Amino acid sequence: MGDKTHILRAVLLGELKPLGAQAVPSGIDKQAASGSVEVGPEGLAGDHQGDRKNHGGPEKAIHHYPYDHYTWWRSRYPELAPQLEGPGRFGENISTRGLCEADVCIGDVFRLGSAVVQVSQGRQPCWRLNARFAEKTMARRVQESARTGWYYRVLESGRVATGDTLELLERPAEGWSLQRILHLLYRDTLNREALSGLAELPELADSWRVLARRRLDRAAVEDWTGRLETPQQA
Template identity: 60%
Template sequence: MSTSALPVPPVRAVIDAVLVGGVRPFGPRGVASGIAKAAASGRVRIGTLGLEGDQQGDPRHHGGPEKALHHYPRDHYPEWRAELAEQGAAGIGVLDAPGAFGENLSTQGLTEADICIGDRFRLGTALVEVSQARQPCFKLNHRFGYPGMSRAVQQSLRTGWYYRVLEDGEVEAGDTLALVARPFPQWPLQRLLHVLYVDRLDYAALSDMAGLAPLAESWRKLARQRLERQEVEDMERRLAGG
C-alpha cells in the first residue's frame, strides 16, 4: 500500500562528485566496460538513459532507463579499505577517489538504510526515482584485484542503488540531492537486499516485492520466479564470471 500522504522525512545530501566514463577494454580478457569513471567538471545533462557522456559496455546488464544512474555511498569506503587491506587486494588504490564502484553519483551521509524503493529525489534540476539496488557482478573482482569482491559486496548488503529519470535536468558536484516523496517507507533498501540475499525464500516478502510498482520489472520478475519455483536462482555466473 502506498503511504504518500505521510510527511516526507528530511533526507538530503550534497553531491560530492558526478562521474562519467567511456567504454574501454577491462580485466584480463579485455571485455568492454564503462566501470572506470572520472569526476566531471561543471554541469552535466541528465536524460532518460543517464548522464551525458557516460557509457556502458554491456547494455544487456548495465544502463538503460531502470539503471540510468548508479549511486554509491562514499560512507562505505573506509570499511572496504580495511577489508581489502586484510585481503592484500591489488586494486585497493581505486578507493582513493570517488568512482571505485563505477558509480555516477557519490555522496556521504546516505546509505541503504536511508533509502526506500520508489523514493523520489530532486537531483540538481532533474527528478529521479529509486528503481532497484545493485546486483554486484564479477567485474568488481577485477576492479579491486580481489576474486571475492563481488561476493563480499553482496554479503555486506553495501551494494548502492539505481535511479530512473522522471524529469530531465542537469547536475554538478555541490548540488543537493533532496527527497521530495516517499510512497513506500515499508520498503527500505536494506529490507529489499535482505529478501534478495539473506532470507531468500520469505514467500510473504517475495509476494509483496513482486507487486511493488516502482521496483524495476527485472526484480519483480525474480520475485515471481522464486515464488513459482520455490527455489533461489543460480548467482554463480554473475558473481564469478564465465
C-alpha cells in the first residue's frame, strides 16, 4: 500500500461568495482554517457549497486534492502559476503531499485527525473551475489530466486540524484505484467487463454505480459538455 500515513499540510473551508460573470453563490474559494475543525456527516463545520444538488452532501462530504499536482499545473500552464501559490485553489478541503489518484482506491478507510472517513468517488469537474481560474477550458483540462482529487464520506465524526495525520486503516477494494476508474470514465469508456465490476462495487457512491449501469445499458457515453462549460456557454 506504500506510505500509510500523511501529514495534512492544510485544512480548508469556504464561505459563500459570488462566482463568475453571473455571480453564482459558491464556496469554491477555500481558505486555511485556524485551529481544530469539527468533522460530521455533511463534512467540515464552517464549509459551504452554493449548489447542494451537485456539491456537498454525505457522499461528497470532504474534498481532497493532492498538493503534488500544483507543480504539474504550474509547469504545464505557466500563466496559471500566480494563482497556484498555495492550497485551496481547486476547492479542496484537505491538502497533502505524497498521495495521488494512483495511490488511493475507492473504499479506502482513513483516520483523518480523530474522525474516520472513506473514499466514496472521484471529483467530476464542472464549470466552476473555469470561473475560478478565469480560464474557459480549466474544467476540461482537469478532467483530461485525471488530476481531479476525490471525495470522502464520514464514517465516524471527530475533529481535524492542519498538521494532523491521515492514516490508511483499511482497503476493501484493492485494484480499484481512482486512476483506474478515471481512465475508465474518460478514456476506456465502453469497457464492459470493467464497467460491470464498477457497477457492483459496494464502496462506490451510488451515483457513480448508476453511471456505470447506464453505460452498460445504453452502450453509449454520456455528454459531459454542459457540466464542463459555464452557464453562458452551455
